[in-house]
Amino acid sequence: MNAYDASADVVAADSPSAPVAVPVSTDRIIAEKAQGVGRLRLNQPEKRNAISYSMWLGIVEVMKAFEDDPEVRTVVISGEGGRAFSAGADISEFEKNRSTADQIEVYNHATHIAYQTITRFPKPVIARIEGFCVGGGMAVALCADLRIATDDSTFGIPAAKLGLGYSHEHLRPLVDLVGPSFAKEILFTAKRFSAAEAQGMGLVNRVVARSDIEAFTLDYAQTIADNAPLTVRACKMSISELTKDPDERDLSLCREMVDACFASEDYKEGRAAFVEKRRPRFRGC
Incomplete structure (x- = not known):
């Protein structure tokens, strides 16, 4: 393939x-x-x-x-x-x-x-x-x-x-x-x-x-x-925070959610699936 x-x-x-x-x-x-x-x-x-x-x-x-x-x-x-x-x-x-x-x-x-x-x-x-x-x-x-x-x-x-x-x-x-x-x-x-x-x-x-x-x-x-649940949730959270007034935004939470994506098993799975040219199996962790 x-x-x-x-x-x-x-x-x-x-x-x-x-x-x-x-x-x-x-x-x-x-x-x-x-x-x-x-x-x-x-x-x-x-x-x-x-x-x-x-x-x-x-x-x-x-x-x-x-x-x-x-x-x-x-x-x-x-x-x-x-x-x-x-x-x-x-x-x-x-x-x-x-x-x-x-x-x-x-x-x-x-x-x-x-x-x-x-x-x-x-x-x-x-x-x-x-x-x-x-x-x-x-x-x-x-x-x-x-x-x-x-x-x-x-x-x-x-x-x-x-x-x-x-x-x-x-x-x-x-x-x-x-x-x-x-x-x-x-x-x-x-x-x-x-x-x-x-x-x-x-x-x-x-x-x-x-x-x-x-x-x-x-x-x-x-x-x-x-798709990867953690990535989707992090994107939704960041977009939601960006629509708020600047002094109401929880940017630290956005950063935490992005960091959680990179630390997740799903990130490893996504990279492996890409290299192996197969469909990824994301678990949300």
């Missing part, structure tokens, strides 16, 4: 296996894992996967389980039914859960923790987007590291049509991703934007045909899962 050929080095351990269900306290969230990829699916298709209060709590529950699971190396978040990633928060609950100051505080805390849990997740997170990706649903997608969308997806934040307020903390991921000018356009107009427009703004990384979205996203996730 004169060139690296990953397909020539597939071993039995890498062969497809049935997904394993991950327990979650609400049936409105489906979670499973297979071959290093965790999958979290918003499961309220009759409401375009509008996110209820119990679902916000379920997102945190599942992401923490994936974080603690060494078998999970990357996570894909998606919506069930094909019509929507998520149409945002479940407005039908607002009268019950968001009509008083105390209720708003409790509800906002739940959403804040959910966003924070995804944003600070130490492993790569991909949002697989089909159809509507609006409001709180778009906020969830913005917390992911990568966004892959179908060519018929639509994006928007309709806060200005509902009288809702977004804190500066919740707006920062949008501004960091698309810049102040596009962020203002999205928020001021409250319009829905096409997948092509979203990609032009930098909202999404890739746009693919609806028929290809499942295979394309899983291939991306599997590619990441097969």
